[in-house]
Amino acid sequence: MRPLQDLLDYPSMQTVLGVLALLALAWLAGHLVHRLSRRLVGSIARRTATHWDDALLARGTFRWLARALPALIIQYGMVLVPGVPANIEAMLGNLMTALVVFCIVMAISGALSASDDVYQQTPRGQQRPIKGLLQLIKIGLFIVAALIIIATVTGKQVGLLLSGVGAMSAVLMLIFKDTILGFVAGVQLSSNDMLRVGDWIEMPQLNADGDVIDIALHTVKVRNWDKTITTIPSWRLISDSYKNWRGMQEVGGRRIKRALYLDAASVHFLDEGEIRRLSHLRLLADYLPSKERDVAQWNQSLGKAAELPANRRRLTNLGTFRAYVQAYLDQHPQIHRELSCMVRQLASGAQGIPLELYCFTSTVAWAEYEGIQADIFDHLFALLPEFGLALYQQPSGGDVRAALAFRRGEPAESATDQRVLEFEEA
CATH class of the missing domain: 2.30.30.60 (SH3 type barrels.)
Incomplete structure (x- = not known):
């Protein structure tokens, strides 16, 4: 015990031992408070139905508050350590104050992030996010904290630092240009939805x-x-x-706007045999008789002029096909009933006669939409020959070869060429 007593007689040794004891106490207190707070908040979080405690724990709010305790113990316990010079004590006190301010600011930042996490789980949070606003608040909070920390460490007044910041306002405007533009844009995007x-x-x-x-x-x-x-x-x-595309998702229908390009050379008037054959189609069972009566009444009103075929009204395969497509879309189970649905003929051009389908599916799912659209056009492509219509298609090498073989009277080389030859003969 005598050697220890001899060591304690030295003032410098008392100071060193006092500092070590103070540091050990600060570390032990911070460690215990951190573990206790985590266990306590964790147990409360498991028992409650609210999400606030879970979010605060996940964002480290309590962890930063616990880290401020050792700095407070060192700041206020330094006066109890003998032999510490006044200037060292003042410097350490300022550093610990700055550390406390930093920990509190980080805890507030974590609480703001936790509030954003909780807000995003609400229906309104999905429509009007506040992340941009919270980030702006954090920037302002960090700027204020930085000024306080600098003023505390350097011993300068905050007002003096703010006067220097005012002189550098032009530079700050340039540095925070994107922040200012982003904040204004975020307010407009959120307020106007x-x-x-x-x-x-x-x-x-x-x-x-x-x-x-x-x-x-x-x-x-x-x-x-x-x-x-x-x-x-x-x-x-x-x-x-x-x-x-939010409007499409809210309405629940996605638009189909695609045209069939028909060969103008395949358009013709329907004869009696074609009309009787097409009358057996279920979707034309009401259209053709009604249309034939209208045409007959019109022609009777012409008198002798109706003897000339060019003066009479007659049904065309294109008009009948357009009526069929309209009826087909009207009864299709996957076409939206409450949205626009029409089949219209656009201006003809070098690509033939466009017959456009304008309607909406009853689903907005991408894969289902593509499947419905493909099924509709698959059916119409295959049905065109029933109306004597043909799709416009630019001649390929096989078409030219088959046409030349037809001119020379040679047999077709492939099934495709044979179909071309049959078309030429027709």
Whole structure:
């Protein structure tokens, strides 16, 4: 015991032992508080139905608060350590104050992130995200904390530092240009309900075509259909145009707008035999008799002029086919009944006569939509010969070869050439 007593007689040794004891006490207190808080909050989180405690625990709010305790113990316990110079004590006190401020700011930042996590789980959180606003609050919070920490460590007044910041306002405006633009864009996007997480948007100028997965202060992330991620500056969604497919998803129908290009040479008037044959089609059972009566009444009203075939009205295979397609869409179980549905003939051109289908499916699922559209056109492609119509198709090498063989009277070389020869003979 005597050697220890001799050591304690030295003031410097008392100071060293006091500092070590203070550091050990600070570490032990911080460790115990951290473990106790984690266990306590964890047990409470498991018993409650709310998500706040889980979010605060996951974001480390309590962990940062526990880290502030050792700094407080060192700051207020330093006065009990003998032999510490006043300047060292003041410097350590300022450093510990700065550390406490930093821990509190990080705890507040974690609480803000936790509030965003809880808000995103609500229905309103899916429509109007607040992540950008919270990020702006965090930036302001960190700036204020940085000023307080610098003022505490250097011993300067915060007002003096703010005056220097005011002189550098032009530089700060340049540095935080994207932040200011992003905040303004975020307010406009949120207030006007222009964009939500989960919306399908198209922005060809930035190669974006997919679902919005994140709306932050500076950027909006879009997961494209090829699973790549496109990051768009928030202000570009205000300054540039983009297409939002949310309306389609809310209505519950996706548009089909595709044309059949018919060969103009295959359009003709229907004769009696063709009319009788087409009358057996279920979808034309009401159309053809009604149309024949209208045509007959019109022709009777012409008198002697009806003796000339060019003066009479007659049914065409194209008009009858258009009526069939309209009836086919009207009774199709996967076509939306409450949205527009029409079959229209567009202006003819070098590609033939476009017969366009304009309707909406009763589903917005991509794969189902493509399947419904393909089934409809498969059926119509196969049914065209029943009406004496043919699709327009630019001549291929086989078409030219078959046509030359037909001119020379040679047999066809393939089944495709044989069909071409039969068409030429017809």
